[in-house]
Amino acid sequence: MSQKRILIVGGGFAGVHAAIGAVEVLRSASGSAVSVELVSPEPDLVIRPRLYESDLSGARVPLTGVLGSIGVRHRCARVTEIDVERRTVQLDDRREPVGFDQLVVAAGGRLALPAGTEVHSADTYTEAVALRRAIGSVAREGDPRPGVIVVGGGFTGLELSAEIASGPECAARSVTRPTGAHVMLIEQRRELAPDFGPRARAVIDGALRALGVEVRTGVQVSEARSDGVVLDSGERLDAKLVVWSAGPRASALTDQIPGRRDRLGRLHVDRFLATEVEGIWACGDCAAARVDREHVAVMSCQQAMPQGRRAGENAALTLLGRPPRGYRQSLYLTCLDLGAFGALLTCGFERNTILAAGPGAKEFKRYINRSRIYPPASSDPERVLEWGRTPPSGSALAALSRLALRSSAIRRRITGSAEDRASVFGTSADVDADLSRVAA
Ligand SMILES: Cc1cc2nc3c(=O)[nH]c(=O)nc-3n(C[C@H](O)[C@H](O)[C@H](O)COP(=O)(O)OP(=O)(O)OC[C@H]3O[C@@H](n4cnc5c(N)ncnc54)[C@H](O)[C@@H]3O)c2cc1C
Structure with a gap:
């Protein structure tokens, strides 16, 4: 029997759980000649939900430990091209393409940062570390003017605003004495925390007020620079630091897979997490998966993990000639x-x-x-x-x-x-x- 290969693109939560799911299924079929390999450009699993935090120690976990222990090979490289006809991917570190029998696309998403500016963000580990260094100098100077402008009042923008305003050494309960920088949060929609319901919004509003975060809603940033932003009204707001937290998009790698996608560029998948191309599965931030009858997944770790697992299982089940399993996750x-x-x-x-x-x-x-x-x-x-x-x-x-x-x-x-x-x-x-x- 010739060796078959399940290739997983992406070493985030979805990709790692896809590897585990595939291995688990293959273990149940003794003697199956299937290898599981995972490709990602970094050697670590980045604990992305922590990237807004002041203290980032331990926010990266080496992939070799978790993957090596279950016999999954990690290739530290970036996939530059996917050839769906030939069933190969091209890596940036070698000439010869790598073939696959089943492909799991778990390449995540990225914020669309404004081009040509030096704004900060907390989307990747490197960016988050650079942001922390920059914030340290803003907070220490003690200037009463807005030190930091955060653009985007989604989940991450809210967490960043609260964390920066609180200051690194500020523990919960000391809300009356925040020690961080003066933060202004800008949200283009009409209300603060538009992704939350009214009761939750009231709590968020109260917390940000207590922390001294200045909130501007219903205004759009037309230009972002390292030292401030210009609103579409023409008003200019100066700051020592601008943090961009708006406009997540699925990885550009998904452009190479034919099929429908949603407004975030995420690949349309069926209830088994199959894309429209046979033998190619997608999960996590690059997939628009339905979690139940009414809801489509949000870009979240909470959903990336079970989706990854199911996509990996289904890639393996398909190679074994067994029916795939459906994905459903109604608790959010x-x-x-x-x-x-x-x-x-x-x-x-x-x-x-x-x-x-x-x-x-x-x-x-x-x-x-x-x-x-x-x-x-x-x-x-x-x-x-x-x-x-x-x-x-x-x-x-x-x-x-x-x-x-x-x-x-x-x-x-x-x-x-x-x-x-x-x-x-x-x-x-x-x-x-x-x-x-x-x-x-
Ligand atoms: C600050 C912040 C706070 C968050 N808070 C929460 C939270 O509280 N709760 C929650 O559920 N979620 C939260 N999230 C979202 C959560 O982190 C993501 O939804 C989750 O990481 C998605 O997992 P993923 O595996 O799909 O993508 P990612 O974790 O982004 O992993 C993608 C992987 O693909 C790799 N890759 C990309 N392109 C290529 C390529 N061309 N070739 C090979 N590999 C490639 C990347 O290097 C990476 O290894 C937060 C995110 C951030 C940034």
């Missing part, structure tokens, strides 16, 4: 970091059912960012596969359990199937019991 939580105020935890796609706000929600945010989404430090393949299946829990889940079980009102608000809940919170015997009580 957001946990928005609001700096020294704490955080805001909501449930549901309307982002309006508040489960917790303030320091308690921050505890959950820390659990997600520092524990829940990390692969195990161990190189034991069983632990890595277990992480891919349902994330590790134990103490990790304690924060949520405490939060969720604190009041019956919260209990009633957590929706979704047991599988969905496990994919977000993890499982362990006692937590499972807690969560089934929540569901009851």
